Amino acid sequence: MNEQNKAVVLVSGGLDSATTLAMARDQGFACHALSFHYGQRHVAELNAAERVAQSLGAVMHKTIHIDLGGIGGSALTDHSIDVPDKAGSGIPVTYVPARNTVFLSLALAWAEVLEARDIFIGVNAVDYSGYPDCRPDYISAYEKMANLATRAGVEGHPTHIQTPLINMTKVAIIQAGSRLGVDYSETVSCYAADAQGRACGRCDSCRIRREGFAAAGLADPTQYVSY
């Protein structure tokens, strides 16, 4: 691996994307972290993304504003829909329409300008909570489309969508990240974090995260409003 190889890494400020960034850096990539301000409730994540990108040595961090909130349809961007405390069956109301597709597309645009051939995204099909755009079939179809979409693809420089977490359990993710020096106190996973980034302790995302630390036998550094 040439140390100059560039990657675009989607960094939300959550546990999974921080781990993904640590893995990309560990593989020797010059990491260009990309975050989105898309009308999400949990703007605390963006502060976390900034901290994580800096701590884990990203060479650049860019935040793109998109008004997905104007599109509506999710409890994460539409403030008239409540975030549920417990996971139901099927695809949850916290699903943001086509979110990973939108994020990967902007990552693809930036990758093309940077001449980066790798895009890292921390999707996970194990603890995936029913989101359709976290599955291997989806990622594979995205990669195929991407290589027909871009100048780089057409000119014989394919883009790889790297999903190092896709088949890992939350426990394994936390263990891997801890070995790579991720400071999880900097990350925010909660769907309803307050302005200081403190987690609600009750939502689906908080539950999965808390259980992950417990099962990994590691102290949970998350700051909770209530525990």
Added chain:
Amino acid sequence: MNEQNKAVVLVSGGLDSATTLAMARDQGFACHALSFHYGQRHVAELNAAERVAQSLGAVMHKTIHIDLGGIGGSALTDHSIDVPDKAGSGIPVTYVPARNTVFLSLALAWAEVLEARDIFIGVNAVDYSGYPDCRPDYISAYEKMANLATRAGVEGHPTHIQTPLINMTKVAIIQAGSRLGVDYSETVSCYAADAQGRACGRCDSCRIRREGFAAAGLADPTQYVSY
């Protein structure tokens, strides 16, 4: 066709997308027009998009802001790159990285919220000027990816990416749109239009458009700064 069927139609304010909107309406769709403010030089297009959406009976028109300009890499968004007067060989500098992929992804998000099953985009593989994301293979791969990405796709309601212009010449497009009542004086195709929407008359896009009207035997209603 149930008259209540909804479609999202990408409307740039140019000739092709205006024709596409007219075709979607002619097929009986309730058209939801979608435009983007992405740091393009030709903001005059956005005014044109608003006029076109209204004239051609769109039931709603939404403009989403994205700061693609921060990503750079194209003469259309990076003001340090000159728009060339003449087309060169290969993919031109006016190519915006992953543009159709980004636009289709936001259209997909809106379509999912609206429960629209059809997305219309006025791409054209004949006069396509070398853009990779205007080819049938790309559109087909996009559709396949989209139906793995979304709740609607997973639940058995596939999304169709409709490209009625893809194999049409510019002449045929102008003739079809004229039959459907498109007022082309409302549209702006120029890459370097001035604030009033007047076309430069010299860029690749102006040349293709002018030749199209001439070959169709129709008067060119475009307002040029210089002819």
